[in-house]
Amino acid sequence: MAVSLEHGGQVPADQDYYDLGSHTRPITTKSHDAQVWFNRGLVWAYSFNHRESAACFEQVIAHDPTCAIGYWGVAFALGPNYNKGWRIFDPKDLTTSIRKCHAMARKAKEYAKSASPAEQALIDAIQARFPTDTVPDKFKPSVIAYANAMMEVYRRFGGNDLDIVTLAADALMGVAPWKLYKARTGEPDLSTPVLQLRDILERGLAHPGARYHPGLLHMYIHLVEMSKTPERALIAADYLRDLVPDGGHIHHMPSHIDVLVGDYRRALNTNLKATIVDEKYVAREGVENFYSFYRMHNYHSLIYAAMMSGRAAISLEATTRMEASLTERLLQLDSPPMADWLEFFNSVRVHVLIRFGMWEELKVLPVPEDKDLYCVTVALVYYGKSVAWAATGDVMKADEERERFRAAAARVPPTRLNYPNKVLDILQVATAMLDGEIEYRKGNYQAAFSSLRLAIERDDNLVYAEPWGWMLPARHPYAALLLEQGYVEEAARVYEADLGLDDSLARVIQHPNNIWALHGYHECLVRLGRDQEARIIKKQLEIAAAGADVPVKSSCFCRFEGIKSDCTAECEGVNLVKSREPRRTATMTTVVSSFAENPLTTTFSRPDDCSNIYRSGFLSVLDISETCMPEGFSTDPTFYFSPGLVCPSGYVSACHDHTGVESVTTVTCCPVYNDKVTLSCVKTTSLQSVWSTLFCTWIAPEKTSLPIVLSEDQVTSTVMQPFSSPGGLNAFGVRMVYEQSDLESVTDTGILPTNTDGGETEPVKGGDGGSSGLSQSAKIAIGVVVPVVVLALIGALFLFWRARRRQRDVAPASQSGQYAQAGQTPYGEMQQKAVNIPHAELPGTSLTPASELPADSQQSEPVELPVNSPTTEGAGRYT
Incomplete structure (x- = not known):
């Protein structure tokens, strides 16, 4: 509304305005x-x-x-x-x-x-x-005097007047904003009015009209969010949703509780709605006002929830939308000093790119020209570049960017905020994180883990905020790299703490149900042989994975892109002992979620009639009908045959990747067409960590003609189709897992590997933390960079595969003992599953007098609720 704060002209109330719901308070006016x-x-x-x-x-x-x-x-x-x-x-x-x-x-x-x-x-x-x-x-005397005055108003009128209850609670919160609880324990700080607040708010919630009161519900969320039991506000949060249709911050507030209970899907949707509602306000009022802080907060919360959910697309989309609102003119406002309040949000893209392992994007991320106005962004862009170079193995460039980061961080003034945290405190987390990442790539594991533990300590000690001040929990890369180096038991403890499965961390530091730690913890449990626990966690992981839009293979993408350890002895470190758990192929979940039960050997040969090329939309596809693929084949991007020692007849090993401390090598075998057309693995640089080696392709180097089978109106014909770059031929590859134990299991069962290339198959190097590899003759690694548009057609390839399967009308072969049918869960068709958290209604409590705060700066201990006073269900006495 374009109305000046200096009251002047009247604006009729029936003029088009925001929809703020139905709340009303009759006042004395005609x-x-x-x-x-x-x-x-x-x-x-x-x-x-x-x-x-x-x-x-x-x-x-x-x-x-x-x-x-x-x-x-x-x-x-x-x-x-x-x-x-x-x-x-x-x-x-x-x-x-x-x-x-x-x-x-x-x-x-x-x-x-x-x-x-x-x-x-x-x-x-x-x-x-x-x-x-x-x-x-000093402000404290007037703050306390106002709180005492409002408590007197509450005593006179607060029994049935929920506005008075809300305003009294607001006054009490102002005595100790964001300090009602002890940060490290979640226990109430009895030097604050926290018990009085709980008393009056929960009495108010017992009122029949409480569920329709936006102020009361809002205050209650703030009351309990820092406590040990934030779930007590679940009912209040549900009532608050949509209560003020055009109030963006009201839409957002329930997400404070959603995140704390691990309901990231709901937090995402809640904040998405809040940001959309805020656009209506921007259209009328513009961006150059203090409410822009709340709008950025809503975007920040949306991005954080998406990151914790494994939702890369919406994380990036929301970041772009947020950046569009952070105009230079807005940041240049000096009262309030908006650069101090808002400029941090311009650096959020760095955290998103690191979360999803988008190293190439980080390397080319532009550094702002105005290094004073955008001082925080400059520092964190250098931080992100250094992490990216380290993760891809270029330690020298990582060191160079680290020096730039340090110099830029030194220029950030103490007034810059990621409210309520100072940016300087957040940069201290970044400093320790970066030191750990780089030392790890140098092979200095003791120093690396020491720095990462320091980052965790600094992360934990940030001032409470929702979302948390450091957007990628420091425990995630720490545990991922522990796991990569074979410290499975220690990694399991770290994941347990992050998920809140033990009592080692304050509630506000935990991240229940996050997909990153769930994946890591499940892997630890499996590798430690704790199968019953693993089955329980697996169900939670499957639900979390159903809502992700990227395959999550570790709690940090840094685990897969870096230099592998050559440490064969036990590395020194505080409380770190490498696990000696048995190497069990069927339980390798580092990069593998499903297997065919028995080894894929060269007993499978690609049939001669599978050399036809078909056209599907823009794709030319080598026949991928069911009978042309090994039995048990799946399009799931995390499916592998295991053991898989050599490529079957009619295939060539096109690429392989070393993965994890267990010396796992994933191999992709691409079908052979002829001596002029060699299919290779798709290795798109910017999306390598997402798509890996999902399918095979051949890019025509020059204009070439190949026979294409066309089918129209049930008439099939073969024509010569010209190909020219970037056009080409596509097919599904057969992917396998190869490791030392595979060779042992094959030898034990009497199945001898046959190398289609004619060379000998060498065993992978054993030992904890060791690296693995195929024999030299098997290392045919062909990297092909293809246009990004090819990835957009993966879905078409899968649909074509299903169509060909139906057209062939071939009854599936009976399942033999040689192959086991694997579960088919194609990426992109995972069903959404909601997390329903049951909770009870909030009953009332009997009214007891509230104590008055002293007029001086020292506060007396607030009065506790009587032992025999009925209290809110599920919200017992503070202890």
């Missing part, structure tokens, strides 16, 4: 328009859009200059709040706000004689908040 604008102002205040709230209260005054509660509203909206205490105001904003708030409070007192008793009480209380029109030396 003006219908004043009543409507007051309702709007109060809801905006509850929604933490204080700028718009003040504008609405100004309209109350414009329509009824004698309406005392309208003046109260302006003073309330422009004063401090839970997210913006007095210490956060910049000097200019502070001076202006105190002067205006004092004047409005005094004006409200002037007209209070005709106001209702409750309105008079609110007006009297706010006088204590703004005792003078000048900036005081």
Whole structure:
């Protein structure tokens, strides 16, 4: 709404405006328009859009200059709040706000004689908040005086007046914003009014109208989110969703609880809706206002939830949308100093690219030209580049970028925020992370793990925020690299802590149900032989994976792209002992989620009638009918035959990858067409970590003609089709796992490997932490970079495979003992599964008097609830 905070012209209440729901509070006025604008102002205040709230209260005054509660509203909206205490105001904003708030409070007192008793009480209380029109030396006395005054209002009117309950809770929270609980334990800090807050809010929630009150529900989420039991607010969060249709922050708030209970899917959807709703506000008000902080917060929360869910596409899309709102003009505003508040959000892309292992994108990510305005972004871009070079094995370039990062970090002023954290504290996490990543690539594992543990400590000690200040939990790369070096038991403990499966971490530091740690923990359990636990975790992992849009193969992509360890002895480290668990092919989950039960040997030969080329949309496809593929073949990108020592007849080994401490080598065998057409693995650089070697292709080097089988109206014909680059031929490859134990298992069963290339097959080097490899004659590694558009046609290839299968109308061969039929779960067709968290309703509690805060700066211990007082179900006494 384009209404000046200096009340002047009237705006009719029936003018097109935002939909703020149905909440209303009758006030003392004869003006219908004043009543409507007051309702709007109060809801905006509850929604933490204080700028718009003040504008609405100004309209109350414009329509009824004698309406005392309208003046109260302006003073309330422009004063401090839970997210913006007095210490956060910049000097200019502070001076202006105190002067205006004092004047409005005094004006409200002037007209209070005709106001209702409750309105008079609110007006009297706010006088204590703004005792003078000048900036005081200390704010705490007036903050405590206002809280005490509001508790008196609550005692008089709070029994059935949920607005009074909400406003009293707001005043109490202002005494110790974001410090109601001990950060390391989640226990209530009894030097704060936390127990009084719990008392009055949970009494309010017992009221029949509580589920429709946006302020009360909002306050309750803030009350419990830092506690040991944030799930107590699940019902309140559900009631709050959609309660204020055009209130972006209200849409967002339930996600604070969603994330804490591990419901990232719901957190994602909630924040997606919040960002869309915010666009309506931007269309009317623009971006150059303080509410832009809340809009960025909603984007930040959306991106974080998507990252924790393994959703790369929406993470990147939301990042792009967020960056579009961070205009240079917005960041140049000096009051409030928006660069201090917002510039950090411009660096979020770095975290997204690291989360999803997009190393090539990081290497070419541009560095902002204005290195002062974008100082945080500059530092983190250098950080991301260094991580990318380290992850891809170029330690020298990683070191060069690390030096640039250090120099840039030194230029970041202490005023820059990722609220409520200082960016300098966040950069300390980055420093330790980067040192660990680079030392790891150098082979200095003791130093690497020491640095990564330091990063974890710094990460844990950040000020509570939702989303967390450091967007990629430091335990994820630490545990992934532990696992790569064979420290399976230690990695399992790290994953247990991250998932909140033990009591080692405060609740706010845990990340329940996140797909990254679930995958790592499941792998640890399997490799440790803890099969019953693994089966339990597997179901949670499958549900999490159903919502991801990338195959998650580790808790950090850094595990797969770096230099492999040549450490064969036990590496030194604090409390690190390499696990000596048995090497079991059927339980290798490092990169493998499904196997054919028995080895694929050269007893399978590609039939002669499978050399036809078919056309499917833009693709030319070598026959991939069911009878042309090995029995048990799956299009699942994580499916492998195992053991797989050599390629079957009619195939050639096109590429292989070494993966994990277990010396696993994945091999892709591509079909042979003729001596002029050699199919190779797809290795698109920017998406290598996602697509790996899903299918085989041949790019025509020059104009070439090949016979293509066409079918139209049940008439089949063969024509010569010209090919020219970047056109070519495509087919599914046969993928296998090859490791030392495979050779042993084949020898034991009497199945002798046959090398189609004529050479001998050499065993993989054994030993923990050792590297593995195929025999020299088998190392035919052909890397082909293809246009990104080819990847977009993978789906068409799969659909064509199914169509050919139906056309052949061949009954599936009976399952023999040689091959086991593997489960078919093609990527892209995974069904979405919701996580339903049951919880109870919130019953009421009996009313007991609330204690008054002392007038001096020292607070007495708040009164606890009586032992025999009924309390909210599922929300027992603080202990």
